[in-house]
Amino acid sequence: MSKSIVELVDxxxxxxxxxxxxxxxxxxxxxxxNNLTGFDNTIQAVTGETKRKLVGKIRDRAIELYANPNEPYxxxxxxxxxxxxxxxxxxxxxxxxxIGENIGFLSFLNxxxxxxxxxxxxxxxxxxAIELIAFCKLNNISLDNVGSFANYLSNYKGxxxxxxxxxxxxxxxxxxxxxxxxxxxxxxxxxxPSTLQQNSTFxxxxxxxxxxxxxxxxxxxxxxxASAQGWMNNLVQSRGLTPAIVLGNLKQYIDVTDDKLDYVxxxxxxxxxxxxxxxxxxxxxxxxxxxxxxxxSGRY
Numbered sequence: 001m002s003k004s005i006v007e008l009v010d011x012x013x014x015x016x017x018x019x020x021x022x023x024x025x026x027x028x029x030x031x032x033x034n035n036l037t038g039f040d041n042t043i044q045a046v047t048g049e050t051k052r053k054l055v056g057k058i059r060d061r062a063i064e065l066y067a068n069p070n071e072p073y074x075x076x077x078x079x080x081x082x083x084x085x086x087x088x089x090x091x092x093x094x095x096x097x098x099i100g101e102n103i104g105f106l107s108f109l110n111x112x113x114x115x116x117x118x119x120x121x122x123x124x125x126x127x128x129a130i131e132l133i134a135f136c137k138l139n140n141i142s143l144d145n146v147g148s149f150a151n152y153l154s155n156y157k158g159x160x161x162x163x164x165x166x167x168x169x170x171x172x173x174x175x176x177x178x179x180x181x182x183x184x185x186x187x188x189x190x191x192x193p194s195t196l197q198q199n200s201t202f203x204x205x206x207x208x209x210x211x212x213x214x215x216x217x218x219x220x221x222x223x224x225x226a227s228a229q230g231w232m233n234n235l236v237q238s239r240g241l242t243p244a245i246v247l248g249n250l251k252q253y254i255d256v257t258d259d260k261l262d263y264v265x266x267x268x269x270x271x272x273x274x275x276x277x278x279x280x281x282x283x284x285x286x287x288x289x290x291x292x293x294x295x296x297s298g299r300y
Contacts, residue, residue: 167275
């Protein structure tokens with residue numbers, strides 16, 4: 001049996017590498033993210049209500065909504081979890097690849113693992129696709145109009161905005177460099193559906209991506225990424241983000257001794273689950289907002 005939303009939020013850590021990484025990125029979206037942990041504490045922060053009886057009613061309704069298989073909430077949390085479970089495999093693959101490049105007797109690893117730019121690009125693009133799918137599921141919006149994604153992103157705030165800022169920094173700038181959008185676009189242009197199918201990130205969530213076959217799914221991923229590029233580029237330009245600046249802020253919170261960005265990226269892939277962490281917080285906020293409105297209107 002899957003955990004309830006209360007268990008998921010209660011179990012969110014208040015410290016650790018994921019939290020430290022997200023804190024290091026506060027300068028990108030200042031004041032947007034507060035690491036809310038504990039479900040009752042989250043209810044009070046979201047609604048401003050402190051009366052125990054009302055907080056209990058909101059909690060009970062949120063549990064009921066989350067448990068309902070006809071509601072999207074469990075599926076969305078699963079999407080965010082899959083994004084991070086694929087990340088661990090990506091980190092191990094990228095690290096093995098770099099070892100193969102730098103240590104002669106392990107050079108055979110280069111033949112067994114894809115190039116880092118390819119795996120990082122697929123990870124970045126699939127995470128963008130996951131974000132769109134999750135957003136549409138949570139808000140009951142059709143996936144037919146992928147071109148509206150930039151408009152959705154422009155209204156992001158709180159945990160959702162922090163998640164996208166972390167995506168740009170940890171899955172874009174650090175592993176792929178200052179021109180990560182161009183690098184990713186060029187890499188995508190050299191891929192085909194069969195190449196995508198071999199990637200563990202894609203394999204983990206392929207059944208959740210719209211499309212009757214791999215070619216259609218690949219098209220959805222590339223189109224979604226293209227629709228988000230303008231927003232991501234604007235974030236980078238408006239904040240003056242560079243890999244060096246991101247790494248400098250990261251070092252204030254995490255003891256990253258290596259300046260080689262490919263190793264730092266692999267380390268973050270293997271040790272953080274920021275998509276799941278902020279995703280649970282996003283879902284909890286949506287559930288609490290809905291439960292509170294229903295109770296206030298007398299519908300529950």
